[in-house]
Amino acid sequence: MAVRRNRGELETSVLRILWSAERPLSARQIMDDFPAGAAPALTTMLTVLDRLVKKTTVTKISNGANGFVFAASAPESSFTADAMVSALSASSDRGAALLQFAGELDRQDIELLRSVLGTDEPSE
């Protein structure tokens, strides 16, 4: 029986399989690379691949009469988490989709918090 997982987890697994493969894979080949009993249904796999193609994370390549094969758009080595995290956090503003733990508070917000807390000096 197929294991029920959320979409993000499936996308992660598919990307990892494509990164570790030396050539583009078909949807069925990707399913074969899942651990025994953990592969999703073919329709689910095609939906996940379709979403990854729309996000440009995965490239869809025609394989002639055999349908389509899929490959990661860029190798794993081209992504360094440090650079990506920094870029992601730098791209956030009050109109963006990202919200950070650090917030986007500026000098005026700090002054307001200081006045509310009754502190004139910067916090220790």
Place this chain on the structure above:
Amino acid sequence: MIGLVGSLILAAIILTVAAPVILSYGAWRTRWPRLALAAWHTALLLGVLCLAASLAVSILAAVAQRPGQLSNWFEPTVLVFFGWVGLAVVGGLLALLFTYTEPIGRDDRRLQAEFSRLAAQSTSTCQQVHGFDVVVVKSSAPIALSLSGRESRIVVSSCLTRALSASQLRAVIEHERAHLVQHHRLVSRIAYLNRVCLPMLPAARQLNRTTGLLVELIADDEAARQVGAVNTANALLATAQLSDDEAMKLRARRIAARPPRGSLSSSARVRRTLATLAD
């Protein structure tokens, strides 16, 4: 009819001018940030509704005029003129809104793709917390982020997981989860679009600024309710020390000085710790 249209426009103007003055007065908004956020956005909604109603009334009144009733030409002329001007303004605002919304949608898709790659990296680990993917990525920056959308995710850097205790880390995750569950992105985006479409209005700038602050305070309060005020204040302090962030230190002191309702243990030890943190 002119009287009704004029009253509605006047009400919108009064709301635009008076709401920021009233809602920015005093410290109550940092004490009850959720109430403050609701009040700000209700004022915005009421202002928009007043303007929309004035436009609808003037258009309906102008359309309802019959040629035989034109003994008094002044009122229909004003209503028709206002109707056309209003429609032109609405069209202009919609065009502006589309201009700003389209690149935001593109950025959203790019961010979703980057998050997918981040989550899939071999150095990343992923776990589920209350239905949300929490991805820990190898990074030396003390960062925690949440991305809302069809696939809402929380990203925490390995630097932060090393620096914080398990309870403090949970506070960070609960803070980000509050952003996702309470749709803070949507609220922030409404305020942002209002500001970029009406940059000349001080009230629009103030709404955007206040929303940015209040959603952080609301998320801090929610984290404090879930994992305790001490853990939340300590998580904020520890992260602030890593990034030398003055605002986070003040947020920690706010939580410690006046823990939100439902977050405080009655134990003397907790009270002593909070008093120390607030000093």
